[in-house]
Amino acid sequence: MDSGVSQRLRVFGLAAAHLKHEWVLTLCLVSALAAVLAPLLILMGLKEGTIETLRDRLVQDPVYREIRPAITRTFDKEWMEQLQSDERVAFLTTTILPASSMIHLVANGTDAELIDLVPTADDDPLLLENDGAIPQEGECVLSNEAARRLGVKVNESIVARVTRSRGGRYETVEQDLRVKAVLSSRAGSLARVYTPLEFVVDVESYKEGRGVAARGWAGQSSQPYMSFDGVLVLSQSMLDPVLRTGLVVNTGLLKADPMDSEAFASLTGLSLPDGWYPYNLSIPAGSVNYSSIEALKRKLRGREALLIPYVNDLILQLPEKELAIVGLSINTDWAEKLAWPALPWGQLSATALESTRLMQILLPGDDVSVGTSLMATFYGASPVTFPLKVVGAPSQVKRALVPIELIGMLRTARDRAVVYQAETDDLVLQRAGFRGFRLYARNIDDVPSLVAQLRGQGLEVVAAVDAIERIQVLDRGLTQLFWLIAVLGVVGASAVLIASLYAAVERERKDLGVLRLIGLARKDVFLFPVFQGALIAMLGVALAWGGYSLLSEVINRVFGNELSDGQAICRLPAGYPWLAMLATLTLAIMSSLIAAWKATLIEPAEAIREE
Incomplete structure (x- = not known):
């Protein structure tokens, strides 16, 4: 071992032996330091434990992370996608009009219960964090209150009954649903049924008088x-x-x-x-x-x-080529007057909009035989693909001709989504926008900023901002109180250590002089009070931590009935003992520097003069 290192170890041993020799004084210093540190550790433990418990209750309860609009308005798809891309947003799904969200549920032959219908989707925290699961097509999840009213359990079947009034008569359709999960009571006290968004939208469409071909629900056409x-x-x-x-x-x-x-x-x-x-x-x-x-x-x-x-700027993409297209609907008389091709579909009509008349095309040239069905994609609005039947003699016009009614419908896709529905062989107008949303922030700390952003866009929303801000204010207040008391404690502990170590050097001048006389270097004498300060600090932290551990256990047992598993009123993170040790050692070493400097001024001759 290096001689310098072994010399430092001998000095450390002398410092420890001296503290042991004056154990009463050492005990007093260690107790004084522990008396300062233990209350600080308890205060920090209460701060961390209380705030963390409150935060856990908010974070673990998705209700406090939920943001929803206070009023009904239409939200377009682009706005919703932009909001969903925000890194502060953990989950977002659209909702429907409140008037359309109430349906009747029937189970086990009991009377129908009027239940609120709520859409859900993958990663819904309200379901996943309250004993639920994400329902798929033909499934649902019930709130605790809804399950109680219906008297059903998981894996049992219920019937969703959707009613509407149309043309002076009441109409009803039904859909069987399997109960995939029942939520815990923490998810809310209201009677609710959660289903995939597609089912919820179909319910809204049916209640508004439109048909839902995929489910066999009759109604008005949703033609563009x-x-x-x-x-x-x-x-x-x-x-x-x-x-x-x-x-x-x-x-x-x-x-x-x-x-x-x-x-x-x-x-x-x-x-x-x-x-x-x-x-x-x-x-x-x-x-x-x-x-x-x-x-x-x-x-x-x-x-x-x-x-x-x-309609301007529409392009037709056929399997083999791309064509410019024009919409034209005129009768035979006009076609003869203008020397234009005769059109099998006839003149413009707002009532004859059946697909057999509209899904036709007159092509230039004779590349494709009459009666052939071609899959065509129209560009210039949102792309729509559907089959067109080739009709009529080859046209001398260089553009493809289709009914202007069809072109007019496709042009509507610039404003509203239009899709082709194969079940009915028809174009279907999609909903104009979304009437609301359910949003959950990733963290409760993200809720206030998200609410401020949405309100800045003129959207009034409902969120548990007040409860979250109260926790944040409490956290800041306790932090400021802790540091105020900590500063006072540090000043007091520093004063005690400086005075004690300085007094010890003055009291031990003769002994230090003897050590110098027998060959102890000035730098070794400098380290003597530094080592003593470090030893006192370590002993003080150990005693303080023991006192904190004992008292925190008592506090947590007293309030244990109010806490959930894994929660504590007084608790410090795992790294805090080492942080407290490091901080106290730093304080002790800095406090010992004056005494160390004083020790270096002692000359060996002082020991001879003392004798």
Whole structure:
């Protein structure tokens, strides 16, 4: 072993032996230090234990992490996706209108119970943290109160009965559901049934009068409405400015501009015979609906004029090629007058919208035989794919021709989601947006900031912000109180150690002089009070920790009945003993520096003079 290290160990042994020799004084110093540290450890344990217990109760109860809108409004898909991508959000699912969320549940032949229907999805913390599970299609999860009312248990079956009033009569459909789980009472006291969002949306659709083909629930068609970018007016006589101005009055249109034949051909792909005058009626920002076309028909009554609604920028993707497309619906007489292809589907109609008439296409060239069914994808709005039947003789027009009613429906996909439903062979208009949401933050500390963000967007929400902020205020207050008392304790302990170690050096001048006389170096004498301070600190921390452990156990036993398993009123994290030891050692060594410096001033001659 290095001689320097062995010398330090001998000095440490001398310091320890000296403290043992003066054990009464050492005991007093250790007790004084422990008397300062033990209350600090108890106070910190109470702070950590109490706050952690309160936080656990909030964190473990998802109700305190829930945020929901206070009022009903429509939320678009993009907004919901942006909110869901926030790292503070642990779970988000949409909800439906409160008026549509009540259904009747029947079990074991008992009377029907009116229960609140709530959508859920994967990772729903309210279910997963309250003895629940995520239901799949044909399954449900019941709240404790709902299960009590129905008298059912897990794996039993219930019947969901959905009713509505339509056309002056009541209609009812039923759906069998298997109870996958029953939530603990902590999940809430209300009677609720949790099912996948798809079932909840279907219930809402049925109650609003629409049919749900996938479940066999009859109702009105959810066919998309028609919308257009503008309307072309073809006339064999020029329209004077006064008449053109009249065409935009009370029709929902804002502009009526004359066109030339080239502009008409560029827009529609159709050539215009001589003697015809085209006009473009449109809205600079917005869509033209069918009521505007009806209003134009009334204004042009008595004139030989043709109305052709149009939609810009639609592309048709067929299995083998991509085509520009134009929507056109005219009768045979107009087709002959304009020398355009005869159209099997006939003229524009707002009532003849069955798929057998609309799902047709007239192709240029003769690449595909008549009667062939092609899977077509339309781009220019949200992409929609469905089969089209090839009809008619090959067209000389370079663009594919389809009914304008179909194009009008597809154009609506720019504003509302439109999908093809194979079960009914029809286009279906999806819901415009979501009427609410259930949101759970990842942590209770994220709730206030999320609430502030949503309220900043003008959305009033409901959340347990007050309870969370009270915990945060209590945490800050206890922290400030602890550090105030800790500072006072540190000052007192430092004063005690400085005075005691300095007095010990003064009292031991003769002994230290003798040690210097027999060859102890000045730096070794310097370490003598430092080692003593470190030993006193370690003994003081050990005694304080023993006192804390004993008293904290008493506190936790007294309040044990109020706590859940794993919770404690007074508890410190595992690393705190070493932190307390390190902090106390640092304090003791710093306090011993004055005494150490004083010890280095003692000369060996002082021991001779003393003799």
